[in-house]
Amino acid sequence: MLAIILILFSGIFFTGIISRTKSISSGRKGPGIMQPVKDVIRLFKKGSVYSGTTSIIFRIAPPIYFSSVLMACLVIPFSSYKGIVSFDGDFIFFAYILALGKFFNIISAMDTGSSFEGMGASREALFSLFAEPAFFILIGSFALLTGNTSFFDIFSTLHLGSSITYTLGGLAACVLVLIAMIENSRMPVDDPKTHLELTMIHEVMVLDNSGFDLGLILSAGYLKFAMYGAIIADFFIGSLSLIWALPLFLLIQALFAVTVGLIESFMARFRMNHNPQFILALSSVSFLIFLGVLLVLEKFV
Amino acid sequence: MTNVLLIIFIISLLYVSIANRIITYVRVLALQGFILFGVTFLQLKDIQTWNLVLILLETIVFRAVAVPMFLAYLISRNKITRETEPYLPHFISLIIITMIVVITVLLANSIQDTHLDKIFFIVSLSTLFTGLYFIASRKKIITHVMGYLMIENGVFILSLAVGNEMPNLVNLGIMLDVFASVLILGIFLNKLGDVFKAVDVDQLSNLKDY
Numbered sequence: 001m002l003a004i005i006l007i008l009f010s011g012i013f014f015t016g017i018i019s020r021t022k023s024i025s026s027g028r029k030g031p032g033i034m035q036p037v038k039d040v041i042r043l044f045k046k047g048s049v050y051s052g053t054t055s056i057i058f059r060i061a062p063p064i065y066f067s068s069v070l071m072a073c074l075v076i077p078f079s080s081y082k083g084i085v086s087f088d089g090d091f092i093f094f095a096y097i098l099a100l101g102k103f104f105n106i107i108s109a110m111d112t113g114s115s116f117e118g119m120g121a122s123r124e125a126l127f128s129l130f131a132e133p134a135f136f137i138l139i140g141s142f143a144l145l146t147g148n149t150s151f152f153d154i155f156s157t158l159h160l161g162s163s164i165t166y167t168l169g170g171l172a173a174c175v176l177v178l179i180a181m182i183e184n185s186r187m188p189v190d191d192p193k194t195h196l197e198l199t200m201i202h203e204v205m206v207l208d209n210s211g212f213d214l215g216l217i218l219s220a221g222y223l224k225f226a227m228y229g230a231i232i233a234d235f236f237i238g239s240l241s242l243i244w245a246l247p248l249f250l251l252i253q254a255l256f257a258v259t260v261g262l263i264e265s266f267m268a269r270f271r272m273n274h275n276p277q278f279i280l281a282l283s284s285v286s287f288l289i290f291l292g293v294l295l296v297l298e299k300f301v
Numbered sequence: 302m303t304n305v306l307l308i309i310f311i312i313s314l315l316y317v318s319i320a321n322r323i324i325t326y327v328r329v330l331a332l333q334g335f336i337l338f339g340v341t342f343l344q345l346k347d348i349q350t351w352n353l354v355l356i357l358l359e360t361i362v363f364r365a366v367a368v369p370m371f372l373a374y375l376i377s378r379n380k381i382t383r384e385t386e387p388y389l390p391h392f393i394s395l396i397i398i399t400m401i402v403v404i405t406v407l408l409a410n411s412i413q414d415t416h417l418d419k420i421f422f423i424v425s426l427s428t429l430f431t432g433l434y435f436i437a438s439r440k441k442i443i444t445h446v447m448g449y450l451m452i453e454n455g456v457f458i459l460s461l462a463v464g465n466e467m468p469n470l471v472n473l474g475i476m477l478d479v480f481a482s483v484l485i486l487g488i489f490l491n492k493l494g495d496v497f498k499a500v501d502v503d504q505l506s507n508l509k510d511y
Contacts, residue, residue: 274319277319288308
């Protein structure tokens, strides 16, 4: 229960911190931290406009997308508190409920009949397809390391071993930061500030959504960031007591947001044909984590 | 800690496989020099001055500073273009290098030897094969030299894998090898760059026997 409250709380500030970091590092005055939330509230007050060519799918996709992200947040634990939903193998549930939301987003983009949106949808599908093995190998190797298959058990038993688990945790955090950037379509892969439809990925998919629907999609994006931040924080918190875990959680979330902001201000977007190899490199790194786990367990074949 | 350094070493190999520019290769070689110093320093049982100076000379001074600086000088002097120009796309390079690592792990598993430190063996062997792959898959002569240096790094780690203390003579031999190769190829490249403007192995295939 505590986890979902914390994720919602940090989701409010997350994107604001990112844009604040970006504006400070580029020497602009920039919008305030609460600006993204204000944007969403403004959008929630509006009605939506639907094109005559779209069907029911276009209308139900944004709520499904938002609720899938919310469902995924429910399985994430926090220190010694389980997530609201917690069962064996819930990391598979986590990945596929996100995939379901993404699927509906993609078919709603196809539904509009716009050529740009179809192109963006195909790119988004391709990149999440490449990011998925990285996530599964990563969490799977930690499941192997701890002998448990639910998020709560994995994280609560992770740091009882030697110092090498902290190393693997650090490496996993790096991979997860990059996966979060890919899943949220942020800078090295996609530029959220771009104004050319041909180079967009995520933004081009939601061109036709307006008002309330756009607000749902934007707030799902904020939640997604906070969700990945919570997973990264869980790698380091383990089962600390609440007095330490709470500040550490907020610190890691803030650090994650600042990192994303810094990456976005100092890196250019990759060329579109360089993206697959970058994302596959993540899979290779998580494969190394898997080999490291095998080494720790002395389980070599 | 040693394991961490060796994992970073393998990640540097993956990074090289998708790197676009030649200067990245030079930087990664310098980084590998520092990593090698860290690994050897942690492996030392007792610190003797003479031994430490030799290791410092071999890793930091030589592999991490002198050779990369010389390579950077060569690149700028001969006006070698920035692109690495591989025969295969980077994507396939990445898959091949991942496969190399996996196969080496499987290979190292099948060896039953108590004297062999497995993680060292895996890292050294995969570095060796990666270096070979770089030589085979890149067009420029300068990248061939870099692949060769990577092989030497692999051999250096292999010398750590088999013996619990480093035989100095072996290391001196490796150092001489690196020195000779870089110097000879450097001078060769300089002279070649003076006469011909382009240094591309692909052009050798234009040579014909009439």
